[in-house]
Amino acid sequence: MTRPRSELVSVADTPYYHCICRCVRRAFLCGDDRVTGQNFDHRKAWMVERLTELVKVFAIDICAYAVMSNHYHLVVRINEEKAAQWTDEEVIRRWRKLYQGPPMIQRYLAGAVLDKAELKVVNDIVQQWRLRLADLSWFMRCLNEPIARWANDEDGCKGRFWEGRFKSQALLDEAALLTCMSYVDLNPVRAGIVETPEASDFTSIQARMIAWAKRQRKNKKQNKSFVRTSKLPKQTLPTVPLLRFSGNEKQGKPTSISFSLKEYLQLVDWLGRAIRDDKRGAIPSNMPPILERLNINADELLTYVSKKEKRFIDVMGTENNFQKIAKQWQRKFIKGIRLAKQLFSRQAVYIPFTNHF
Structure with a gap:
């Protein structure tokens, strides 16, 4: 049975x-339409460009993304x-990047003298906008609606572009976040579209690796261990602002991901190599230490990220x-719960997300 979004998405959890x-x-x-033979990869660029715009408006950060066909x-x-720390003026400024707003807000911004009743209306509108700017459903709505409209205009048709409502999965701890991010970043490798994560266009892992390589070149320290800088493509699309890594699981801040970028890139590269070499039955000995610290079963993780289709x-x-x-x-x-027992075989030692605030 379909559950209400209010139950599936709870920031308190x-x-x-x-x-x-x-x-x-x-x-x-x-992507490549098998019926018409046309290529629609430029629509993936629409997604990246729209994400870049929305992250600058909403109080929602992007940890990972992958735009497939x-x-x-x-x-x-x-x-x-x-969102709670924004001034009313900041809330209005951000919302008006998406929508024009009612005439009352126009008058307020123009400096018109408003009575108490009108000011209350303005305040109510602003508070509603504040909530929406930290609302996942509104974020997804503002992402999906324009893409669907542009695609339908391009095709000269009407009707749905996206299947129903989006699916959401709550990630309860650092182990779940790491697992899910690596699963998302390895989508093109798992699908056989590319051989390496850095070759995955329209993904966060490529963007992170490009940024990493630029810092390495700037510091004149070419990383020879896992990021193949010579094979990285040039950045041609807008860079989606991504949530940063803090580098310490026990000192994670609300503004960062609680492990290091270097360790994460090593993990994704390790998983990507294993997927390509079909090593699901023989885990390489150089297992990334972050898996042991977060008590993630390496064999089960590789099996999980290797599956092309799974029940959500x-x-x-x-x-x-x-x-x-x-x-x-x-x-x-x-x-x-069965997957949780398989993936996270022992009790993880970490600070739950709810304690980060």
Whole structure:
């Protein structure tokens, strides 16, 4: 049964979510259309450009993204604290980048003298906008609607471009976040579109690797271990502002991801090599240490990120956090507990997201 979004997305439980949205009938409407033979890769660029704009407006950060031919993935962080700190004028400025707003707001901005009743209306509107600017559903709406409209105009047709509503998955802890980000970043490798993560166009991993390589060149320290800088493409699209890595799991801040970028890039490269070499039955000995620290089962992680199709679950996290969320939601069972036991084999030692605030 379809559950209300208010139950699936609760910042009180976790600010991190994995979102998926597919084109209608899973058609290749953003890549090579098998029916018409046309190529629509430029629509992937639309997605990246629109994401870049929206991140500068909403109090929502992007941890990872991958735009594929018939669907896209996002891993986001909802930053309600950031939205709460904005002044009313800042809220209006941001919202008006998306919508013009009612005449009352126009008068307010023009410096017109408003009575108490009118000021109350303005305040109510601003508070509503403040909530929307930290709302995942509004973010996805502002992302999907323009893309669908532009694509339909280009095709000279009407109707749905996206399949129903987007799917969201709550990521309850650092282990779940790391697992999901690597799964998203390795989408093109898993699909056999490219051989290496850095060759994956329209993905966050390519953007992070390009930025990493630029810093290495600037510091005159070419990294020879895992980022193949000579094979990195030139950055031609706008760079989507991505949530940064803090470098320490126990000192994570609300404005950063609680592990280091270098370790994450090493993990993605390690997983990518294993997927290409089909090493699911023989895990290489040089396992990234971050897996051991977060108590992630390397064999199960490789199996998970290698699967092209899987049943979507609403929640991902360690077994302990599954039990906590089930109690909070007053439910005896939440789908995904078996995966949690497999992926996160021991009790993870970390600070839960809810303690970061």
